[in-house]
Amino acid sequence: MEKKSALDINNLKLIFHHISDLVFLIRVVDLQHYEIEAINEGYLGNYQTTKEDISGKRIEEFLGVDQGIKAIRRFQEAIIRRETLQFEEAYTFPEQGYRMFDITLVPIIEGNTVANLIGTAKDITEKRINEEQLVQSEKLSVVGQLAAGIAHELKNPLTSLKGFLKLIDFENKNPDIERYIKVMDTEFTRIEQIIEEFLVLAKPNKINFCHHRIDDIIEEVIELLNAQANMESIVLTTEYPDTLPQVYCESNQLKQVFINIIKNAIEASDDGGNITISINTSGEHIQVSIRDHGEGISKEDINKLGSPFYTTKKHGTGLGLAICKRIIEKHKGQLVIDSSIGHGTEITVILPINFT
Numbered sequence: 001m002e003k004k005s006a007l008d009i010n011n012l013k014l015i016f017h018h019i020s021d022l023v024f025l026i027r028v029v030d031l032q033h034y035e036i037e038a039i040n041e042g043y044l045g046n047y048q049t050t051k052e053d054i055s056g057k058r059i060e061e062f063l064g065v066d067q068g069i070k071a072i073r074r075f076q077e078a079i080i081r082r083e084t085l086q087f088e089e090a091y092t093f094p095e096q097g098y099r100m101f102d103i104t105l106v107p108i109i110e111g112n113t114v115a116n117l118i119g120t121a122k123d124i125t126e127k128r129i130n131e132e133q134l135v136q137s138e139k140l141s142v143v144g145q146l147a148a149g150i151a152h153e154l155k156n157p158l159t160s161l162k163g164f165l166k167l168i169d170f171e172n173k174n175p176d177i178e179r180y181i182k183v184m185d186t187e188f189t190r191i192e193q194i195i196e197e198f199l200v201l202a203k204p205n206k207i208n209f210c211h212h213r214i215d216d217i218i219e220e221v222i223e224l225l226n227a228q229a230n231m232e233s234i235v236l237t238t239e240y241p242d243t244l245p246q247v248y249c250e251s252n253q254l255k256q257v258f259i260n261i262i263k264n265a266i267e268a269s270d271d272g273g274n275i276t277i278s279i280n281t282s283g284e285h286i287q288v289s290i291r292d293h294g295e296g297i298s299k300e301d302i303n304k305l306g307s308p309f310y311t312t313k314k315h316g317t318g319l320g321l322a323i324c325k326r327i328i329e330k331h332k333g334q335l336v337i338d339s340s341i342g343h344g345t346e347i348t349v350i351l352p353i354n355f356t
């Protein structure tokens with residue numbers, strides 16, 4: 001009996017339709033016109049459509065005019081060069097939004113013409129995001145090393161400067177000089193704060209994870225920041241449910257997170273503004289949202305937030321949110337930023353209640 005070929009038509013169909021990458025066959029009508037002849041089902045779910053809808057469709061009907069033209073340029077390049085083309089390109093779909101693909105296009109040459117193109121497109125969006133996160137964490141570790149060095153170098157001279165300033169203050173009787181001493185003291189304290197912020201980035205000091213109530217932590221933070229808020233007539237309002245679970249966390253670090261976020265909200269708000277701090281639980285997570293009605297952040301700038309040294313403030317160091325991100329990562333949580341220009345900003349910290 002004749003042995004059945006391993007690659008009979010059914011097997012080929014099975015392979016074709018179950019490959020998770022996008023595989024497609026394009027019919028070249030002429031250099032300007034291309035039709036989709038076949039496309040595998042493995043990826044079809046992404047397009048809210050069925051194979052029948054797509055077959056015979058022009059590429060612009062499938063991808064939209066602008067993206068269709070972008071694809072046609074690539075098809076033309078493969079045809080003219082008569083060689084396999086490999087490139088990375090982003091496309092946007094109604095359901096999936098922005099996706100980045102690694103695409104290979106193979107021109108099928110019959111006689112003297114290219115009658116078809118076979119394409120494969122691998123979705124590499126997540127891979128790219130992960131790579132970017134890696135770059136980001138490498139940046140942070142460089143900042144960490146830098147911080148340790150700078151803190152070490154600066155702390156000693158700063159201590160002697162502060163000591164001598166105290167001595168001058170003690171001996172001084174002149175009220176003018178008294179004013180200068182006050183300014184110098186404030187500035188020294190600011191330098192010390194910056195060094196401390198650097199140190200949190202370099203290595204979180206004493207880590208002591210325990211069960212705490214988030215509302216207690218928030219109350220302490222509000223107590224700390226109320227003076228600053230009051231000076232600008234900004235009201236800090238809280239909204240908590242009656243019962244809240246305890247969260248396994250490093251309370252000093254979480255305090256630092258909420259201080260940085262609420263400070264940003266105060267700095268973004270106009271005099272007389274209102275900032276709402278609300279806590280909600282959902283399933284295994286607790287969410288703390290800080291909402292302000294300040295200037296807001298544009299879509300482009302949201303992506304820059306949390307990069308060390310990114311700041312739009314004259315006296316900002318741009319470390320506030322970078323520190324928050326790092327601490328929240330250590331708690332296996334997430335930082336979600338929702339903002340639009342003119343409408344204000346909502347920053348949500350999502351923490352697992354019982355992470356170990």
Ligand SMILES: Nc1ncnc2c1ncn2[C@@H]1O[C@H](COP(=O)(O)OP(=O)(O)OP(=O)(O)O)[C@@H](O)[C@H]1O
Pocket residue numbers: 260264265268292294295296297305306310311312313315316317318319320321322345
């Ligand atoms: N609630 C907010 N509303 C508007 N813009 C904000 C808000 N929070 C953060 N930003 C923007 O993000 C930038 C980075 O914030 P981040 O806290 O990291 O640094 P910073 O506040 O500038 O400096 P600092 O190190 O003193 O905190 C800010 O400069 C600001 O442009």
Ligand SMILES: [Mg+2]
Pocket residue numbers: 260263264316320321
């Ligand atoms: Mg800040």
